[in-house]
Amino acid sequence: MEIVIAFMGKVTATTTPLFFQSKLLCISVLYLFITLFLALYHSLSPTKCLFRSSPFDPIQTPLFSYPPSYGEHKYAIPTDRSSCSSPVFFSDYGMVVEEIHNLCKNSSAFLPALRYLQGKGDTFGGNLSTRTRISYFNHSNDGMKVPCGFLKNFPVSNSDRIAMESCNGVVVVSAIFNDHDKIRQPIGLGSKTQESVCFFMFIDDITLKGLYYHKLIPQNSPDHKVGVWRIVKVYSKKLYKNPAMNGVIPKYLVHRLFPNSKFSIWIDAKLQLMVDPLLLIHSLVVSTNADMAISKHPYYIHTMEEAMATARWKKWLDVDALTRQMETYCENGLQPWTPDKLPYTTDVPDSALILRKHGLGSNLFSCLLFNELEAFNPRDQLGFAFVRDQMNPKLKLNMFEVEVFEQIVVEYRHNLKKNGNIEAGAGAGAGAGPKRTKRGSHGFLFLNGSSCQEYLLEMWGESHS
Numbered sequence: 158m159e160i161v162i163a164f165m166g167k168v169t170a171t172t173t174p175l176f177f178q179s180k181l182l183c184i185s186v187l188y189l190f191i192t193l194f195l196a197l198y199h200s201l202s203p204t205k206c207l208f209r210s211s212p213f214d215p216i217q218t219p220l221f222s223y224p225p226s227y228g229e230h231k232y233a234i235p236t237d238r239s240s241c242s243s244p245v246f247f248s249d250y251g252m253v254v255e256e257i258h259n260l261c262k263n264s265s266a267f268l269p270a271l272r273y274l275q276g277k278g279d280t281f282g283g284n285l286s287t288r289t290r291i292s293y294f295n296h297s298n299d300g301m302k303v304p305c306g307f308l309k310n311f312p313v314s315n316s317d318r319i320a321m322e323s324c325n326g327v328v329v330v331s332a333i334f335n336d337h338d339k340i341r342q343p344i345g346l347g348s349k350t351q352e353s354v355c356f357f358m359f360i361d362d363i364t365l366k367g368l369y370y371h372k373l374i375p376q377n378s379p380d381h382k383v384g385v386w387r388i389v390k391v392y393s394k395k396l397y398k399n400p401a402m403n404g405v406i407p408k409y410l411v412h413r414l415f416p417n418s419k420f421s422i423w424i425d426a427k428l429q430l431m432v433d434p435l436l437l438i439h440s441l442v443v444s445t446n447a448d449m450a451i452s453k454h455p456y457y458i459h460t461m462e463e464a465m466a467t468a469r470w471k472k473w474l475d476v477d478a479l480t481r482q483m484e485t486y487c488e489n490g491l492q493p494w495t496p497d498k499l500p501y502t503t504d505v506p507d508s509a510l511i512l513r514k515h516g517l518g519s520n521l522f523s524c525l526l527f528n529e530l531e532a533f534n535p536r537d538q539l540g541f542a543f544v545r546d547q548m549n550p551k552l553k554l555n556m557f558e559v560e561v562f563e564q565i566v567v568e569y570r571h572n573l574k575k576n577g578n579i580e581a582g583a584g585a586g587a588g589a590g591p592k593r594t595k596r597g598s599h600g601f602l603f604l605n606g607s608s609c610q611e612y613l614l615e616m617w618g619e620s621h622s
Contacts, residue, residue, distance in 0.1 A: 206241035206564040207432065220342045221384030227339065227371040232570050236563040243558040245440050245565075247432075250347045253439040258353060260443065261326045261419040269299045271520045273413070278308030281396055281406065282531035287485055290528045295549045296521055305524035306410050312392035316380055320387060324355035325417040329434050331386075331426050332359040332407050334393060334400035336367045337571050338426035342384040347433045351385060354434055355418070358386040358426075359407045361393040361400065401535040408508075409527040409537070412515045425509035428566040437565060441512050447555035448518035452562035454505040454538070459493045459616050460486070461609065463505050463538045473534050482533040486543045487609040493616040494542070502556050504542035510566055522552050 247253070260266055278284065283304055293303050313321075333340065340358060360368075365388075368374050374381040374388065381388035393403045407414055411421045420438045424430055441450035457463050464483050468476045483491075494504040513519045525548055529540035545552055607613075 206244050206560050208244055208246045219344075220346070223373070224371055227373065234568045234570060241558075241560045241564075243561065245557070245561050247436045247440050248444075250433070250436065253435050254347070254349050254353065257327065257420070257435055257439060257443070267419055267514070267516045269517055271296075271305075271517055271524070272300065272302045273307070273524075274302045274304040276308055280531065281309045281311075282306045282528055283308045284531065285528055287489070287532070290525070290532065291489060291547075293528075294525060294544070294547045296517075297549065299517075303521065303524050304528060305413060305520075306406065306527055307413060309395070311406065311414065312395045313389055314379065317387075317389045320355075320380075321357065321389075321415050322417060324357075324415050325419070326353050326355070327420045327422070327434060327438060328355040328357060328411065328415045328418040329422045329424065329430070330357050330359070330407050330411050330415075331424050332404045333364045333426045334359075334361045334391075334404050336364045337400070339569070340368075340373070340383050340386055340388075341426070341429040341569070342386075343430035343434070345431055345433055346385070347435065350433055350435055355415075356385040356387060357389055357407075357415075358383070359389050359391050359404075361391055361403065365390055399535065402530070405527065405530050405535045405537065408511070409523045409530070411513070412520045412523060419515055421511075421513045421515065423511040423513075424566070427569050427571055428509055429569065430566055432565045438512055441555055441557060442514050445555045446553065448514055448516060448553040449522065450512040450555040450557060452507040452510060453503050453556050453559055454507050455559045457505040458503045460491060460504045460539060460542050461493065461612060461616055463536075467536055467539065473536055475534075478534065479539075482539060484608045486540075487607075487612050489543075490547060491543050491612065492546070493612055495615075498546065501542075501545065501554060505538055506541055506556065507559070507562060508537050508541070509568070510562060518550060518552050521550075522548060 248256075274283075276283075285304060289304075293301075296303065329343070343356075368381075368383070368388070369376055373383050381390075391403065393400065396403050396406070408423050411423060412418070415421065420442065422430075422434050422437065441447070454463070457466070461483065464479055467473050468479055473479060492498075494501075498504070513523070522544060525544045526537060526540055529544060530537055533540070545554065
């Protein structure tokens with residue numbers, strides 16, 4: 158195609174390059190380049206379920222180098238999900254840092270504050286009766302004080318206590334008792350994250366001896382740090398005999414251990430965090446206006462399925478106590494999951510990762526569930542729906558998909574070699590048999606005269622009431 162141009166009295170003929178003669182060709186080439194770029198980024202990205210607004214957020218280099226002898230008996234658990242039905246989108250890192258910083262300065266966003274019962278008890282939580290525990294489920298009066306542990310002193314050093322109270326933004330918390338796991342460093346932290354996020358790892362004396370043995374921390378220092386984690390020794394002999402129950406304290410009473418923090422992430426020590434915690438809090442809690450975010454269980458929907466699996470795989474050895482727990486819940490209103498419970502999409506979470514806003518809803522739920530754990534056992538999935546469904550005000554809960562969980566953390570097996578003995582019932586099933594099963598069956602609770610008969614019949618689709 159020729160274009161004739163008159164310039165200063167002269168006529169000049171120019172030819173448009175063939176490449177630009179077709180709009181369709183230009184669009185096709187542009188589409189090809191964009192597709193190739195996205196395909197390259199997707200292939201290089203470690204995740205398939207998470208999308209950042211920019212793939213070039215500042216990412217720090219590895220935070221700590223371990224000696225070869227540390228963690229040689231720990232193996233990652235492979236995942237088999239190659240697709241993602243519910244992807245998570247992350248906002249720009251710089252914008253997230255600023256927004257969460259502003260939220261943490263706005264104390265009114267976390268009101269009204271929950272008030273706690275004070276005093277002294279025989280146990281850390283007071284060993285409350287069923288009637289007493291349930292009486293606190295309806296929190297219609299903001300002036301009412303709620304039992305929430307700390308009826309005995311939480312035995313840590315003064316320097317650790319001061320550091321915990323000084324954390325006034327986002328805190329990431331984990332715990333290792335009985336040398337059951339490895340200290341794992343988070344991956345993918347943004348350049349400003351360590352300035353605004355606290356990382357605390359609670360351990361007992363047995364775990365501390367293991368860290369000394371591998372020379373991860375010096376023995377003559379009052380304060381310890383391994384990578385990003387500040388190590389807090391808990392004098393656990395003054396708490397519960399069961400190490401798993403001691404781990405429940407920082408897991409569910411994080412808002413009391415860190416009274417000035419505004420958001421928290423609990424991460425089981427068997428997990429390694431793969432995404433910046435500020436991005437997670439913003440995407441899963443702030444953007445969804447949730448009190449708490451937690452993953453769905455990969456297989457179970459009903460509480461009773463989890464109870465049967467707990468007994469079958471010996472995750473808790475006292476089956477009679479499990480039966481009493483389920484009977485108590487059935488007598489007091491526990492129902493199987495049905496669509497009537499929406500927007501709650503399941504009764505069973507994977508509680509290895511919990512993200513919270515430290516407001517009334519999340520704090521109340523955590524206190525009430527802790528009381529159930531002290532009353533029965535530290536298997537927190539068993540009391541989860543019972544508390545959630547009956548508490549008032551209702552918990553605003555974001556239960557995200559399993560494939561999201563598997564992209565934001567990597568799960569490892571527990572230590573295969575342990576120092577010392579674990580109390581009976583504390584993680585009794587760890588490493589024995591399959592980690593997960595796909596369905597509960599007609600099980601140990603289906604007895605004539607059981608308070609759970611109607612629950613089981615409805616769960617199995619056989620109820621005619």
